[in-house]
Amino acid sequence: MTFINIFLLGMLIVCALAVSLTRNLLTSLIVYMAYSLIMAIIWMLLESPDLAITEAAVGAGITSVLFFVTLKKIHAIKGDSDHEQTQK
């Protein structure tokens, strides 16, 4: 219990750092999605199932979908030639 708690908290920090250190925007979005799911599990461990359900549905689901659709709108997913600079 304590081990898994500390492991998940460490993974949170790793994910938060990875969001800013990865080069590709899509990668950092997927890392952010993983961050949200870890957060949902931590809330399950903190005995708040309401928050866990809401975070899993809203944070990892809807927010990420909105981010993805924005990336698609600005053509950053395929990495077209004139959008390479936007990904750094």
Add this chain to the structure above:
Amino acid sequence: MSKRRSDWQSRPQNRVRQWFHNGFLALDDEIINQVTKETLRMDSDSEMDKHQEMLDSHRHERTLALERLDQYNIQAWANTRGRKALSRIYVTISFVLAFVMIFFLLRTVATMPRFSDPNAPTNNEVMARYIEKGLEETGAVNIVAGMILDYRAFDTLGESTVLFIAASAVLILLRIDRRKDGTPVQELIAAESDDRHYEPRSDRILQGSAKVLVPIIFLFGIYIMLNGHLSPGGGFSGGSIVSAGLILYLDSFGFEKAGKFFTYKTFSWVSFLSLSFYAIAKTYSFYCGANGLPSGIPLGTPGAILSSGLILPLNIAVGLVVACTMYIFYALFRKGGL
């Protein structure tokens, strides 16, 4: 004549300028000397005046050129080394700011009550009241649902309104209108051709799995919405799960089919009816509670699906608002319209 010129040169800012751009000025001085010598050789006054004018215009041009050079130098510095130096200062300041803030917050955390301490000041009589009286006063088995939809229902009304306002703001920002006669504008055609650029128009695998998955997702979302007072969940999570099902349907079957049952009219009517039902219901119960009147709404037996008074319809209202809002966010982001 020569006195005037020395006047002009002895002004302090010009001396500084001369010090900066020595070569440029020296070249100019030569020209001026030449012109002056020529002028001195002149006899008639009218010619003197002409040359005077020439000299003045020349000086004017020179000052203009100098100013331009200064400006150019400053811009060049700002674009290359100055920009680098500024960004370095900015990065340093941000890191220092972040570290100082983290340090002080960590000092605060170290002095806070121990984690999972039952006697911490946050676990006070408010919590005791919610837990001890929650079940009999609100009839909700899930104390959190009873709290946010009964004791603190005003917060939740504001929250739903925030969602509605956000959806309206995104509508204003991203909606692309048709012309008045119904023909699409250039931007809309571009958005529509852009929308399906990378994907096939009707994907069989996607549609087949959507046919199986969408009803299950709807069922799960509605279950969570209706069971908000009995188990974890409630309007927000149920509504977002339903909207996830709607988004999957839209993605697999396209805008033509989804537009058959979900239009701007649906969005505005569902949001309007849900929010006004919420407001009216809570106004009634606030009025009854403040005046000590019996509200006349049966609480039912705790644990049954039809219990806990207003919480079940309020959950449904909030869930409808959330589902519509999230779906319209997605549709607007994808194509700029429904």
Add this chain to the structure above:
Amino acid sequence: MFELLYQNIEQTVSVILFGIGLTILLLQRNLIRKIIGLNIMDTAIYLFLASMGFIGGRKAPIVVDGVTEVSAYINPIPAGLVLTGIVVSVSFTAIMLALTVRLYRRYHTLDIDVIALLAKGEDA
């Protein structure tokens, strides 16, 4: 100090996450990354709040078998506050992404510095 920090490890981690989110918000020039940084700051604060309400050995605040004693359940108040916060954070994320899409449509870049330069050039 480190022992005390280890005792409150949830809150320590939330403070560190807040710092990381703030640094991302300040230093990244990409608008999408900035929005993600803001979301990380949000979740850090929610983690802080939720950890304040946790009490070891007690259950989630859902009444089981009619037991309504304080000593059986954790604090439900932070859960309610965080539930409100999550939905508000989704709304502002959507608005900021919409603004980003508009900026991209106009300037064809996501870099905040380039956008500022271009906007200045338009004014002049």
